[in-house]
Amino acid sequence: MAGSAGTDLGDGENWMVSTHDETAWVLAACGHWDIEAAGPLGALVERLAGEALGGTAGRRVRLDLSGLVALDTVGALLLFRLRRELAEAGGSVAVVRAKPAHLALLDAVWRAAELPAPVRRRTSAVGDFLFRIGKGASDIGHAAVELIAFFGVICVTLGRIVIQPRRIRGKALIYHIEHTGLHAVPILGLLLFLIGVVLAYQGAEQLRKVGAEIFVVNLLGLSVLREIGPLVTAIIVAGRSGSAFTAQIGTMKVNQEVDAMLTLGLDPVELLVVPRMLALMVALPLLTFFANMVALAGGSLMAYLLLDISAGQFIAQLQVGPLDVYDVLVGMLKTPVFAVVIAMVGCHEGLQVTGSAESVGSRTTQSVVESIFLVIVLNALFSILFSFLRF
């Protein structure tokens, strides 16, 4: 124990002076007890508490606060800790000579500090892990069921619109066609052009070895028109517009705009979902056709540069090759279905947003992942279906 009278316990900063008189151990706090000094003060309090364990039992301790210059909540909390530790060591602690302003602060802090600590729920790592796996699996199931239900709701709304065509929101429809279609043209054009170039280049390298250069046109035509054009366009639009749908509707959800619609007797599906879906059903086939043409143009350019196949030859070969109108049709047929899936997933995730900005972000991610996944799965199903139908 700090035995002799007037021992300075602060590390040169004079925070606490420990003395003994005939009746009690006197701890006189002085100087600045605030957040700036909280580090060393914390250590000081712990040291004093340790010393107190040695022989405070049954003793009286006076906490003299007359020398305090400044006190804030952190200082008050540390004094509270000190008093608690001393009391737990068996001492009877009295706080004396505090200034009124300090007393008010101590009172406020000590009352809050005496509130019970929150109860922590115990969890085990393995249990948590299994729980998360199970929850993930059941969430996927729920999401699938919800998406199918949402599709049903959209169909019902569309049915209502067919009966009452004036319910269709012309302005919103045009707006979304512009934003999902027209605004996607530059990026889509660039990407598909490059894909055409790469495909032609790789094809030409291989076909030249067997002297069948001209078949690079067939390769390009078939792969672009049947698969690559529709699929890549759908994936880009899912990333571009599907995510935008989720973010727009999600933000409206956060602002309670969707709630406001419901209270005004407006149907969010009719106002928000249907125009987006119809717009995408118009825009995606157009974009796909554009993407196909650009990819072929890219391929044609590469064929000319590498193999000396002119644009005229390229087009003629496209016409006489094994390619027929079905191949173009098969590719285009898929796109409205992709549009429905992308719009549906985007809007559905948007409507699932709950109250916070974070939820908008996570739902947007979810929407893109889900719609790309569904587009690729559907594309595979289409392939199987068409080969079954011998298209």
Next chain:
Amino acid sequence: MAASPQQDDFVIRVRGLETRFGENSVHQNLDLDVRRGEVIGIVGASGTGKSVLLKAVIGLIRPAAGSIVVLGHDTARLGERDRRALQQRCGVLFQDGALFSSMTVAENVRLPLTEHTMLAPALIDEIARVKIGMVGLDAEAAPKFPAELSGGMRKRAGLARALALDPEILFLDEPTAGLDPIAATAFDQLIGDLRHGLGLTVFMVTHDLDSLAAICDRIAVVIDKRIMMGTLDSLRAESHPWLRSYFNGPRGRAAAVAG
């Protein structure tokens, strides 16, 4: 740290302030003094720029002209480090709490402490717990996310975060808006208690006449792009038409009776 306002110790001095949005000037040649330890209420009609004034003082908006001196520092001339140091001496409660929605209440309160101090995590936890308790929230609220709280609880949690670093000045933007009268009274009471306990200076934008009557020492009215300063009684005697209809309208009279 005296709780009573001291006459010549100004924590905020605004001189000749002008703020504008494009062509539109919000304040012109505005002066304002806030003394240490007082609670000042900023009132004014909607659109007169009360919140803009608050944002200018805390440095979220750059004034077009004039000087703003907070705690002895001219805010326009501060370097990055000094500005940050000054910001730590000011706590701000935004209208709906502005809690970070990805963090729990406890994490929200801990954040300024972990970012700006070198304290031990255990001490930070305890400080956060105390602050949450001081604003009158249950311990059960600490692990919750803001979206799970009511409006009043979010405000209290926002206040706990604003108080995390023991600020000298507390800025409140419409602290009682959207609270029921009982919760609003309790919040006023809380601000009053904290102000005495912590020796705070409170800068409060409000519409609430009851708050003005209950806890404000002085009232600054934003009127005609400038400030008219007074107490509830002195402003009630003014002849400006807006002041007359504000303080002597039915709500104003009710607050006067209650106050």
